[in-house]
Amino acid sequence: MGFDVVEIPVEDPDLIDVKILKEALDVHGLQPTICIVFGDDKDLTSEDKRLHKNCFEHAEKCFSLASELGVSFVAGPLYAAVGKARLAPEAEKKAEWGRAVANLRTLSGIAKNQGLDIALEPLNRFESDLINTADDVVRLLDAINEKNMKIILDSFHMTIEEQDIRLAINTAGKRLIHVQVSENHRGIPGTGLTPWAEFAKGLQDVEYSGALVIESFTPEIPELAAAVNIWKKLADTQDAFASEGLKFLKNTFK
Numbered sequence: 001m002g003f004d005v006v007e008i009p010v011e012d013p014d015l016i017d018v019k020i021l022k023e024a025l026d027v028h029g030l031q032p033t034i035c036i037v038f039g040d041d042k043d044l045t046s047e048d049k050r051l052h053k054n055c056f057e058h059a060e061k062c063f064s065l066a067s068e069l070g071v072s073f074v075a076g077p078l079y080a081a082v083g084k085a086r087l088a089p090e091a092e093k094k095a096e097w098g099r100a101v102a103n104l105r106t107l108s109g110i111a112k113n114q115g116l117d118i119a120l121e122p123l124n125r126f127e128s129d130l131i132n133t134a135d136d137v138v139r140l141l142d143a144i145n146e147k148n149m150k151i152i153l154d155s156f157h158m159t160i161e162e163q164d165i166r167l168a169i170n171t172a173g174k175r176l177i178h179v180q181v182s183e184n185h186r187g188i189p190g191t192g193l194t195p196w197a198e199f200a201k202g203l204q205d206v207e208y209s210g211a212l213v214i215e216s217f218t219p220e221i222p223e224l225a226a227a228v229n230i231w232k233k234l235a236d237t238q239d240a241f242a243s244e245g246l247k248f249l250k251n252t253f254k
Helices: 018-028 049-069 090-113 134-144 155-161 165-175 196-205 222-228 238-252
Strands: 005-009 031-035 073-076 117-120 149-154 176-181 212-214
Touching: 018 031, 018 049, 031 049, 049 073, 049 090, 073 149, 073 176, 090 117, 090 134, 117 134, 117 176, 134 149, 134 165, 149 155, 149 165, 155 165, 155 176, 165 176, 165 196, 196 238, 212 238
Parallel strands: 005 031, 031 073, 073 117, 117 149, 149 176, 176 212
Antiparallel strands: none
């Protein structure tokens, strides 16, 4: 199809055979990237330290996998469990912010031991009440104050939460090391309301040189479909989603 990069979402690192994966990547001339999320049993903002331990153990396995694949960073919304979104009292929000900062410093150290950066991803308000915008994630990185903590932005979440796409990218600035894209309706890039011209200008402003990865979903994989509320097909086939999306991105981001 002409892709340079394939993103591997790691739910269970024990299911991945690195040798087979490396062979497949080599055969097709693809570079990998790694993204992970924390579910309900993994939450760095929780009062329950057992959930912190789950995060660290899971992340360490994923970091090892990334190192074996020669990946330089792991991306994802690793500050809290995905789906933790509610109107919490201010005192509770402050306490959760403090736990996120402290625990992400620990996670930063684990990543450093593997020579890795971590790219933290803002999510929309329906998936997180902690980090929703570029401003939010920059404030979090400033509080953590670790050089290997970076930023990933996702066009889907940005079209929900940002007032100005180009400004948001500039807010992330040089700490932006990864970008995921899909439409505002989660469909093929170029078929919705996303201001792609402004998106491209923003990436040019910050001299972004990383990958643009299409993050797509299909109801044919029920676990993922339920997690992101995909109840109908977004393209005739996933191959069509990929090829049409790639054509649009190559024409838009030159």
